[in-house]
Amino acid sequence: MNTDPERIAGVRAFNRLYTRVIGVLDEGLVGSDFSLSEARVLYELAQQDVHDVPELRKRLDLDAGYASRLLAKLEGKGLLVRERSESDARRQTVGLTQLGRKTQATLEQNTDTQIGELLGRLTEADQRRLLAAMGTITRLLGEHRADPTLVLRPPRAGDYGWVVQRHGELYAQEYGFTAGFEGLVAGIVAEYVGAEGTARQAGWIAELDGEPVGSVFCVEGSDADTAKLRLLLVEPSARGHGVGKRLVAECVEFARRSGYRSMELWTQSNLTAARAIYRQAGFELESAEEHRSWGQDLVSEVWRTRLGRA
Known part of the structure; x- marks a missing residue:
């Protein structure tokens, strides 16, 4: 305290x-x-x-x-x-x-x-x-509702800046990441927005009782048959409400409907909560590599799951 x-x-x-x-x-x-x-x-x-x-x-x-x-x-x-x-x-x-x-x-x-x-x-x-x-x-x-309403919606004006800001703030607070990480997120968001209108990419903002508390994006991965899950975020205040699980499930289902045969993601070994969500969604660890980025010694990981027919 x-x-x-x-x-x-x-x-x-x-x-x-x-x-x-x-x-x-x-x-x-x-x-x-x-x-x-x-x-x-x-x-x-x-x-x-x-x-x-x-x-x-x-x-x-x-x-x-x-x-x-x-x-x-x-x-x-x-x-x-x-x-x-x-x-x-x-x-x-x-x-x-x-x-x-x-x-x-x-x-x-x-x-x-x-x-x-x-x-x-x-x-x-x-x-x-x-x-x-x-x-x-x-x-x-105030009093916290036991069952706040969870809604997933497409990003709209202002949401992209919020995604960049909250990634920068949360990862600095929780993992000590430097501003370089926020720059990386900004680049990913800019690339996504630049490809607006592409049928095989989509993003979601999670809201609890009307307030943004999470995000995730689906984009094309390493080849035309592979989708990539990016920028999963869940606010600390929303954890425990199944927000991350819903976001990942929505992202995977969109990739399946869009005709991708597999889905990959890139994360860090110390993001234990996110890794648990990925594993529950059917992702498996494919490779790991040590690196130093954003002021930290880290182990990056690639996870992958195969997608059945829609």
């Missing part, structure tokens, strides 16, 4: 900035008479007609005493009503009144307007950067 004081200070500075931006330093929502906690309760109750009070407390992480006072205050304003549960008299349910629903809708509209004004100060490019940064924070610190 890294507890670098500069990093801690950076997080605290962001917290101070963000609380000023959203206007919660005084526990109130900008432009309204409601505290942040009150607005959260109204928002949650608006998502369905009736809530079980213990469930509501759990969703909003409120202790029993504070929740009781909060609900009593909102009930006193005529915004909600509490009743005994029909299924269990020991439990209490809560729901919005007509005034509560109208009040919550106004709060929602005002909040949208405020956020729109905030975003309106930024250029289109800066808005995209801001939303991407917020998405990163949410993915890293």
Whole structure:
């Protein structure tokens, strides 16, 4: 665990900035008479007609005493009503009144307007950067879904730069590769893009819940009967979800449909996770050779698999 004081200070500075931006330093929502906690309760109750009070407390992480006072205050304003549960008299349910629903809708509209004004100060490019940064924070610190949606799609504008960047960053972080490796990847990507429209090559970007987390490409190999698998990448955050396995399977199946008789790939012996995926997909190690590249002593490997008829 890294507890670098500069990093801690950076997080605290962001917290101070963000609380000023959203206007919660005084526990109130900008432009309204409601505290942040009150607005959260109204928002949650608006998502369905009736809530079980213990469930509501759990969703909003409120202790029993504070929740009781909060609900009593909102009930006193005529915004909600509490009743005994029909299924269990020991439990209490809560729901919005007509005034509560109208009040919550106004709060929602005002909040949208405020956020729109905030975003309106930024250029289109800066808005995209801001939303991407917020998405990163949410993915890293928020609740992680056990079954995120995995989608494979063709590369589009911007993806090729992402493939080069993430290869450079990840291989530097995990294996100590120098910038020369990123240059190699850039050359492979440039060659692929230069041959755009070639029927016997294809690429895929893997997305988990709409975020790019992996890549792979199929190109012509050492001869017209041989396909080559290139640039398999899986983000650390996506590992364990079968992303690499899906990418390789898609690449192999495309090669088979395209009429290739075999498929080859070039990798390094220290890429153990990738090698396991290749082996599971039917690839076999054909040759190995020691070399020094990208600041490291490595053993390069050629793997190959035969492709049956489509």
